[in-house]
Structures are given as C-alpha cells and as structure tokens.
Amino acid sequence: MNDDGLAARAATGDAAAFGQLVRRHQSVLRGFLLRLTRGNAALADDLAQDSFVEAWRKLAQFRREGSFRGWLMRIAYTRYLMEARRKKLESLDEQAETAERNDGLEPGVRFDLERCMAKLSIGERAALTLCYALGHSNDEAAEILEMPVGTLKSHVLRGRKKLLAMLESE
C-alpha cells in the first residue's frame, strides 16, 4: 500500500498502518535530522521520535497535496528550528557525536563532506540535503522549509559555493 493509503488508514486510528509509515520513513528522517544536527545522533533520534508523534496527532491535517514524506520532513525541520533556538547552536555542537554510517562511500570522502556541511547555516544544510541527497524539487523543498523558492535557491547556491571553496582549499 502506498503512503497516502496508509496515512488515510492511520488517520482513522489504525496504529498498525502508522507503524508501517514509521518503519518506511525512519531512516530518511533520521538521516535528514542527523545532518541538520551536525551528526548529533541522540538529538536527531529524539527529534525524529517527536516528529513522528506529532505527525500521528496531526494526521487529519495531512491533505495529500504533497507527499507524506515531505509533510513529515516539514514537521521535523520545524522541530529542529525550535530546538536550535531553544538550546542555541553552539551547545548542539558540543553535544555532537559521531554517527554510524554505512552508505559504502570512502570514509574520508564522507567525513569531509559532513565536516564541511557542518560549517554551513541551517537553511543551507537543509536546502542542499533536500534538493540533492533526497531528490526533492525546488518547489517541494521550499514548501518543506516554508520559504519562498527564490530564498531556497539562494541557500542552495550559497551553500554549494561555500562547499566548493572548502573542497578546493583541501
């Protein structure tokens, strides 16, 4: 069954259907949050859990105009922003810990990208991750991040430019 069908069943109180959605999207959501939190796996998992619980409570508000994953990402991004404002980003850095990765890339290459990514702003990290790694269109990514498409494109361009400068200097 596709996401929309499962979400419709879950909205009627079917917890098993929602469980399927959780299992289906947990990896990508936690991966997204892991990048936003600059590798803080514990914080990323807490936020992911909170996001799923909030999604369960707000399922009736999911209008199926966009994808379920996009809607979930929006909840997670908003939660991350609230957490970042509450705790201040510096304290998030202090808690950062190395996360387990198994994507098959050379450890050095992945390390460099993540290290450079961590130096970007929240908006740049989120925009680049959504548009490149998760393959969302500019419109979808802008909707998830609740910003105009022009702002999203600026984040992507600026972030990419900064990353390029960092990679060239290595």
Place this chain on the structure above:
Amino acid sequence: MTADESRLDRLLAAPLASVEDRGFSASVMARIAGAEEQQTWLETAALTTAAGLFLAFLSASGFSEWIGRLGYSLASSLPLAIAALALALTFSCARILAE
C-alpha cells in the same frame, strides 16, 4: 563545470546514509500508544468531572423542581392541548389523503 564542481555534485547527490531501525520504530509506536492511553484517561476524567459538576449544579439550583413545575403547567394548558390535537388531526388527514 570544473572537476571539483562535478565531485561536489556527486557527493551531494549521494543518498543519505541509511540508519538502521534498531528498535526506533517500536519505541515510537510505544510512545504513541502511551499518549493515546493517557489521552483516553484524561478525556474520561474530564467528562466524569464535568458530569459531576453539572449534577451538583442542578441539585443546588433547584432545576429539577423547576422542570417538574414546567411539565405540569404544560400538561394542564388548554391552548396547548388544542394545538396538539390540531396537529395530530392535520397529520392524520395528510396520511389518509396520501394513501
């Protein structure tokens, strides 16, 4: 496009590292079940409290006596009896004509 730009685009476009579940989904579902149970308990408690307060208000304000008096005065009212009879006759005639 330079070689560095191509390399960067390749790196950026690589899928995010997959994160193994390791009980994460189960803990989410357990939290949801706990929240639902708490919600049901809270709703029941709120309804019970509201019903208790309402009953206490009724007995304190003499509401039942007032309803009793109103019922008696309605039952002994001649204009109301005529209106009810007219209504019943109208419905009966309408049914007979329809048949």
